[in-house]
Amino acid sequence: MTSAAGPSAAPPLPVFADVDTGVDDTFALAYLLASDDAELVGIASTGGNVPVEQVCRNNLGLLELLEVSDVPVSCGSPQPLSAPLRTAEDTHGPTGLGYAELPATDRVPTAHDSAEAWILAAHAYSGELVGLVTGPLTNLALALRAEPALPTMVRRLVIMGGSFDYRGNTTPVSEWNIAVDPEAAAEVFAAWGNAGLRPDTHELPIVCGLNLTESIVLTPKILARLASAADSHSMTMSVLDERGYRSAAANPLIRVLEDAMRFYFEFHFDQGEGYLAHLHDPFAAAVALDPGLVTTRTTTVDVELDGTLTRGMTIADWNGHWGRPPNASIAVAGAAGATAPLPTVFFDRFIERVAPFARRFG
Template structure:
């Protein structure tokens, strides 16, 4: 598939471990043409996100993609970051090549609008961090929902526990006002007029089924033709990857930190690939089964602030504003991830 035939994709990321895996998937996909990357404060502060994005672009040979800096923090509350989950620089134990990257002279919100105007009706938007930049972009261009081909959001939890509070998922918790604004503006923009253009929302109820294990990571290294040492929960903490392939080495060092975090949370020596699943769905929505509903975000509850609430039955009397992911085949996703990222990693050293 030529670049002209590929889907133009704009990725909004707060680059931690699973964001990096999502970007690697997009770079490895012939059916994706990444036209821009917006850096969002979330897993780590926004300047570190920019640094991580430039390092990944250098590592993956994609240095021509514009990177834009987003807001320093959420719309109306202080920023909360997640170095305990993703490591002090956002990528666990991984170290990226130092790059003196040049940011665009416009911010991430403007980057959303520019990309949508340059690819009207064709652009696929992918938002896998807090929705701050997207909310600000929709203030600049209220018609943004109508300019996109589709939008995929990783965020929320529907009929499922939270991973930050008992009821709130991380991305929504960091900036619940932004998430609320995006859902409400999008619903007002489309309503019942064209429900096929409602955003696809993948919550923890779906993404936690995409659990990577050391054996899956070993399959990825094998697909890249890279020698490596299988990971184990018995390894010393912080053991560095022995992979010969530079991309596999970075992903393994990042994932080890993520495995250790999940293990310490009592979830096993594994890691949930929330953002890579969203990237895969952005290119092929048929990977997931959905239900249409109206989504809003609780902003005032003492115990429930940041909770994503889905009105499945129409009790609110409001137009649906989301297609909520409810079912996925994890094996099909991982097969596709490995089939794309493995050979891509091999191509970087050929």
């Protein structure tokens, strides 16, 4: 589909998003749909924050809310490759969207699963497709098993996952998306490392880990800026608010984003982090459209699968001890020479795109 935000001078990038929606995945999808430089050509649903059937319902309901009719939604594997599925309703709420409610819809997912959806999109947009994964890598790993040439067909892959020289958020050393399906993550990194890609013609996957995404801190004040820019003024959230207090915004998109984010704020507060939230997934979406937002460091990444205490840990071989070809570009900082801190750059861009898009529904 072409972004509803208006015409663009350059052809939009075809983007295939693999998500486990999810509060911050919802923000990521809103960002993509609001961006003139993106054409969202498919949404794959992955079990993670909530089971895959609920992820599918969330994706279809969001498209219903935003009156988007031409983006296919596929349903992925209900389980990780090897381990039982773990979900995060404590973080994202019973449905994955906090307190938000999406409209009922009679939309249905595609007849083919998400692994096949990856392959179909890669063939349809060979050499041009931008892949974005903001959930576990199960679907992509299954797609690679069926179509090993995928790394040579995708123009760019951006992964929100892992943690590099930084703590984990699921175990002391592992990040959520990798921890849910470490085997899938290991297979994806291995596939790109074994593909024999030429650096001058193919990009390595850009990996946005907790080492950078935890700096993208959303506060009630920033969320209020979004609502104001969308001409949908509502009360700025506060830690003093009654738990579960619902948004009074008239704008349906702003209302969903605020009701989803309130639950996320409350979770982070209960974890001792403050009344705030880390916007991991929309930041990765922004990088998918504009890698120039970040400084990256090329390396070889692997995933620990057997460690009693370290399963799911992402290890970067910065100094080439393994003697294996590089398979990832790790985002380590904002753009060199940027005149503003990375969170400021990102949130300004998010509001500039999503606020006018939201006004369409006000």
